[in-house]
Amino acid sequence: MASLSEEVLLVVKKVRQKKQDGTLYLMAERIAWGPEGKDRFTVSHLYADIRCQKISPDGKAKVQLQLVLHTGENITFHFANESTAVKDRDAAKELLQQLLPKFKKKANKELEEKNRMLQEDPVLFQLYKDLVVSQVISAEEFWANRLGGVNNTDQALYNNNKQEVGISGAFLADIRPQTDGCNGLRYNLTADIIESIFRTYPAVKQKYCENVPHNLTEKEFWTRFFQSHYFHRDRLNTGTQDIFSECAKQDEKGLKSMVIQGVKNPLLNLLALDDNTLDEGYGVCSPQPSTSVANRTVKESSNSAIIKRFNHHSAMVLAAGSRKGETLNDQGSETSSTDGNSRDSDCFHPPVKKAKLQEATEYDDLQGENRPKTVPLNLKKSDRYAHGPVPLQSHQYTTSQDIINSVNYIHHEMSNYKPNLTQVMSSTAASSAIAALSPGGILMQGGAPQAIHQMIPTDIQGELKHLYVAAGELLRHYWSCFPVNTPFLEEKVIKMKSNLERFQMTKLRPFQEKIQRQYLSTNLTGHLEEMLQAAYNKFHAWQTRRMMRKT
Amino acid sequence: MASDTDVSLLVIVVDVNPIWWGQQAHREPEFTLAKCLDAVMVLGNSHLAMTRSNKLAVIASHCQDSYFLYPTKKSADNGGDESSSGDGKYELLSATNNQMAEEIREILSKTEVRGNSTDTLLAASLAKALCYIHRVSKELEVGQEMKSRILVIKAAEDCALQYMNFMNGIFAAQKQNILIDACVLASDSGLLQQACDITGGLYLKLPQKVALAQYLLWVFLADSEQRSQLVLPPTAHVDYRAACFCHRNLIEIGYVCSVCLSIFCTFSPICTTCETAFKIQLRQMVKPKKKKLKQQM
Numbered sequence: 151m152a153s154l155s156e157e158v159l160l161v162v163k164k165v166r167q168k169k170q171d172g173t174l175y176l177m178a179e180r181i182a183w184g185p186e187g188k189d190r191f192t193v194s195h196l197y198a199d200i201r202c203q204k205i206s207p208d209g210k211a212k213v214q215l216q217l218v219l220h221t222g223e224n225i226t227f228h229f230a231n232e233s234t235a236v237k238d239r240d241a242a243k244e245l246l247q248q249l250l251p252k253f254k255k256k257a258n259k260e261l262e263e264k265n266r267m268l269q270e271d272p273v274l275f276q277l278y279k280d281l282v283v284s285q286v287i288s289a290e291e292f293w294a295n296r297l298g299g300v301n302n303t304d305q306a307l308y309n310n311n312k313q314e315v316g317i318s319g320a321f322l323a324d325i326r327p328q329t330d331g332c333n334g335l336r337y338n339l340t341a342d343i344i345e346s347i348f349r350t351y352p353a354v355k356q357k358y359c360e361n362v363p364h365n366l367t368e369k370e371f372w373t374r375f376f377q378s379h380y381f382h383r384d385r386l387n388t389g390t391q392d393i394f395s396e397c398a399k400q401d402e403k404g405l406k407s408m409v410i411q412g413v414k415n416p417l418l419n420l421l422a423l424d425d426n427t428l429d430e431g432y433g434v435c436s437p438q439p440s441t442s443v444a445n446r447t448v449k450e451s452s453n454s455a456i457i458k459r460f461n462h463h464s465a466m467v468l469a470a471g472s473r474k475g476e477t478l479n480d481q482g483s484e485t486s487s488t489d490g491n492s493r494d495s496d497c498f499h500p501p502v503k504k505a506k507l508q509e510a511t512e513y514d515d516l517q518g519e520n521r522p523k524t525v526p527l528n529l530k531k532s533d534r535y536a537h538g539p540v541p542l543q544s545h546q547y548t549t550s551q552d553i554i555n556s557v558n559y560i561h562h563e564m565s566n567y568k569p570n571l572t573q574v575m576s577s578t579a580a581s582s583a584i585a586a587l588s589p590g591g592i593l594m595q596g597g598a599p600q601a602i603h604q605m606i607p608t609d610i611q612g613e614l615k616h617l618y619v620a621a622g623e624l625l626r627h628y629w630s631c632f633p634v635n636t637p638f639l640e641e642k643v644i645k646m647k648s649n650l651e652r653f654q655m656t657k658l659r660p661f662q663e664k665i666q667r668q669y670l671s672t673n674l675t676g677h678l679e680e681m682l683q684a685a686y687n688k689f690h691a692w693q694t695r696r697m698m699r700k701t
Numbered sequence: 702m703a704s705d706t707d708v709s710l711l712v713i714v715v716d717v718n719p720i721w722w723g724q725q726a727h728r729e730p731e732f733t734l735a736k737c738l739d740a741v742m743v744l745g746n747s748h749l750a751m752t753r754s755n756k757l758a759v760i761a762s763h764c765q766d767s768y769f770l771y772p773t774k775k776s777a778d779n780g781g782d783e784s785s786s787g788d789g790k791y792e793l794l795s796a797t798n799n800q801m802a803e804e805i806r807e808i809l810s811k812t813e814v815r816g817n818s819t820d821t822l823l824a825a826s827l828a829k830a831l832c833y834i835h836r837v838s839k840e841l842e843v844g845q846e847m848k849s850r851i852l853v854i855k856a857a858e859d860c861a862l863q864y865m866n867f868m869n870g871i872f873a874a875q876k877q878n879i880l881i882d883a884c885v886l887a888s889d890s891g892l893l894q895q896a897c898d899i900t901g902g903l904y905l906k907l908p909q910k911v912a913l914a915q916y917l918l919w920v921f922l923a924d925s926e927q928r929s930q931l932v933l934p935p936t937a938h939v940d941y942r943a944a945c946f947c948h949r950n951l952i953e954i955g956y957v958c959s960v961c962l963s964i965f966c967t968f969s970p971i972c973t974t975c976e977t978a979f980k981i982q983l984r985q986m987v988k989p990k991k992k993k994l995k996q997q998m
Contacts (some may be wrong), residue, residue: 529961531974538864539943539964540891541951546858548720548819556723557814560734563726564809567735569798571746574739574914583912587919592908593934 156180160245162238164231167193174227176245179253181217183227193225197253203246205239213239264293273619280620280657316471319464321346327376337376349470350463353397405462606674610665614674617657621678624650628685634692647689654682709924710756710837710849711748712830715741715770717761717805718821719812721857721887732910737886740914741854742801745771746794747922758833759801761808762826764818768808769829770801820860827851827870827881834879850880850902852921859890871896882921886910891940898939901925905934946974 160176165183172185172192182194199219206214213235217225227242229235268275282289321343327335348355354375362371378394412420529535548556586593628646631639662675715738722734745757759770834849841847851874874881874896882902883893889906897904905920907913923931942951945966956965961975971978 527961527975529975534946534963534974535865537861538868539946540861540864540949541944542949543859543861548724552724553720553819554814556720557812559723559726560719560809561812563733563735564806567738567802567806569739569742569802570735571739571743571798574736574743575912579909579912580915583909583915584919586908587916587934589932593905594932 159249160242162229162242164229165238166228166230167226171230174242176242176249181246195219195225197246197249200246200250200253203243203250205243215239215242276616277619277623280616281623317346317349317467319467321350322463335376337372339372350466351397351401353400354394357394357397401462405458405465408465606672610668610674613661617661617675617678620657621653621681624653625681625685632688632692643689643692647686650682650685658682706754706842706845708754708756708837708841708845708847709748709752710758710834710847711745712758712760712834712849712851713741713745714760714762714767714823714826714830714851714853716821716823716854716856717809718764718819718857719809720764720819721821725856729910732913736911737854737856737913738801738805740917742798743914744852744917744922745797745801747918749793749797750791751922756837757797758830760826760830760833761805762821762823763808763812764821765812765815767822767826767829768804769833770804771797773800773804775800820862821855821857822863823853823855823860824863824866824870827853827867827874831870831873831877831879834877848878848924850882850924852882852884852917853893853896854884854886855890855893856886858888859892864892867892867896871899875900880925884913884917884921886913894937894939895941898936903928903933904936 157178158175159178160174162174162176165172165174167183167185170185172183172188175182175184175191179198180194180196181200182191184191184193195217199221201218201220204216204218206212206216213229215227215229217227219225229239229242231238268278278292282292325337325339325343327337329335348358358371362368366374375394585591588594624646628643628650631643631646634640634643658675658678665674717734722737726733741759745759749755749757757771761768761770830851834851838847838849871881879900880902881893881896881900883890883897883904885893885904885906894904896902903920905916907916920933940951942953943955943964944951945955946963947965947967950966952964952966956968957963958965958972958975958977958979960977961972963972963974965972970980
């Protein structure tokens with residue numbers, strides 16, 4: 151049996167596991183199951199090993215609970231007690247729900263983070279395979295620079311990468327009650343909708359916290375909520391037995407405060423906008439304000455009530471979106487944050503306001519031209535530009551006699567010029583020209599280096615890229631050790647140098663042999679060798695200097 | 702994909718410097734200016750024969766001016782009366798050849814003897830070619846696209862005074878996506894090497910001048926899209942080093958004045974071209990500290 155020091159939190163009889171009857175025990179730190187009549191536990195798992203639990207849906211005949219471990223294993227328990235199966239299963243589930251979060255190890259979170267990073271970045275994954283799996287450097291060194299800070303505020307970091315999901319304005323309308331058949335309505339509430347309601351109407355959330363679970367169950371609370379007139383269109387002020395009538399009063403207060411605060415945008419006069427026009431195209435006329443409520447018709451007042459409801463709802467949704475996950479505990483700050491104006495007033499600090507005013511009142515086209523003042527360029531030796539940065543070339547001087555001779559000759563030759571296109575060149579000249587232009591001819595030398603990426607097969611190119619990435623990573627670690635100030639860096643330098651040597655042995659040499667076997671004469675690894683050699687030279691220099699300092 | 706109506710314009714700039722060619726006649730009698738012009742005509746005819754929508758222009762670069770050999774104003778006026786030659790040649794080709802021959806005869810017969818300018822005006826011819834290309838591109842029909850390139854056949858040596866204009870022309874060609882190819886007969890030209898490298902053309906120095914036609918047809922007849930399918934001589938390394946303004950030596954690292962952009966090999970506190978004064982912080986020379994050796998007993 152279990153050790154006596156373990157506290158047993160729950161015992162469930164008649165639980166089958168792998169078609170065997172037995173009893174399920176939930177302890178302080180683990181969950182265990184033993185078959186009927188036996189003393190030992192055949193199945194026992196720490197809560198820390200369990201990733202999550204699953205239950206079978208309500209309609210199924212078999213009432214089951216499944217545990218998924220971190221290793222991927224699944225263990226299923228079948229609650230076989232006819233009368234109390236569902237209750238037992240639910241009790242076990244609730245207890246597990248409370249216990250599992252306590253035992254989630256932080257180390258597993260780290261593993262998950264590492265897995266996530268490796269999955270998201272294929273280059274990183276390849277580097278990991280090249281370096282750690284082949285034992286060139288150890289896993290800790292690999293992750294040393296990359297994780298940093300995962301342990302501390304991982305949840306916050308993770309959240310910062312994700313965007314906050316806003317509230318849909320139509321969440322209340324989306325609830326869409328269905329008729330139950332016999333004069334009742336069925337509302338489907340999901341956790342999302344509940345969250346939206348709480349975020350938008352903090353008053354409702356407060357009511358919930360006050361009443362559930364002391365006075366009402368969750369189901370009763372929501373039933374009352376939907377029944378109350380608070381929820382329905384026409385909010386007539388009902389008697390005070392409705393717990394939501396307070397909420398209605400609070401909403402009225404909130405709305406009034408919003409209206410009083412008004413819009414803080416100095417460039418916009420909201421009160422001047424009006425719906426009453428004289429006629430089309432004739433502008434706005436402000437009607438006589440009727441202050442007595444009795445003058446309004448019933449239709450007008452119900453319309454205005456609905457419009458007020460809508461405005462209030464929209465304002466609350468916007469305000470909830472701008473609160474950004476802060477938890478509001480005091481009621482005092484409720485009304486102040488319910489106005490979406492706060493962002494607007496922030497926008498109108500003096501410099502921003504000035505910029506906006508300028509934008510609205512000035513036209514760039516009509517400003518005078520303000521060209522920056524320039525200094526004129528005065529060149530003393532402008533003849534230098536005539537020849538430009540061209541080196542002196544030996545000029546062949548022609549004597550005037552030469553010139554005269556040449557010109558006369560050309561006169562003579564070209565005065566009777568007739569194109570003779572059938573005798574342009576001899577065939578020997580042509581064939582020697584063709585020979586010079588064919589591949590291998592005197593004019594075609596030096597074309598080979600351009601085609602190197604076509605001559606090397608793609609898989610070798612891929613391998614070379616991986617080699618470069620891995621070598622780069624190792625060299626980065628190595629060169630970051632210099633200048634060597636601390637004993638930690640000294641150790642690291644020595645270790646990195648041995649890593650580089652190991653990399654050269656295990657990865658670079660086989661690759662070189664491979665390409666030699668394929669008769670590729672190009673030197674693909676020359677640069678890599680140079681980089682490694684530079685690292686070795688630096689190491690030797692550092693070592694000799696260290697020796698000299700010690701002696 | 703080139704459609705049937707896409708125009709490919711080839712502008713050939715031939716260096717007909719009479720002084721160089723006159724001397725060449727004495728050096729190598731089997732390759733004279735006549736032969737060179739024949740080879741150019743062969744290339745021009747081949748280009749026109751490749752596709753009906755191909756266009757050709759030939760510019761002769763002289764030391765006094767640069768002239769259009771084809772198309773000329775006279776050809777537009779006459780309408781080609783004397784274009785029928787007896788051998789059944791395609792009329793466009795024979796018209797082209799006749800015009801070119803007539804023009805070159807006229808130009809060279811009018812050459813005067815002048816001593817002060819013996820250099821070929823290559824930069825000017827390049828500029829003329831660019832302007833012609835620009836004009837033709839404006840005269841295209843709606844929806845037609847034009848690809849143009851310039852082939853420079855160079856005989857005489859580079860003239861350093863044309864450097865600025867030449868570079869301007871090269872960059873203008875690069876902006877307009879016009880290739881500049883170069884076929885050099887005698888001495889290597891650094892300017893043309895740069896031009897070919899910048900615009901993406903081919904540079905070729907002929908080992909044999911006699912076979913000029915063969916080289917032209919092999920290397921320079923195809924346009925830029927077709928060149929990627931052919932095996933052509935590889936591009937050589939271009940020496941882009943600049944020469945300093947003070948000594949005219951090629952330098953790899955130098956000092957450039959930020960006001961006038963003139964290049965110097967050593968630092969001087971005043972730029973000699975624009976007389977701007979500069980201050981530069983030289984690194985303080987750190988004397989190596991002598992380490993005190995501890996006496997260990």
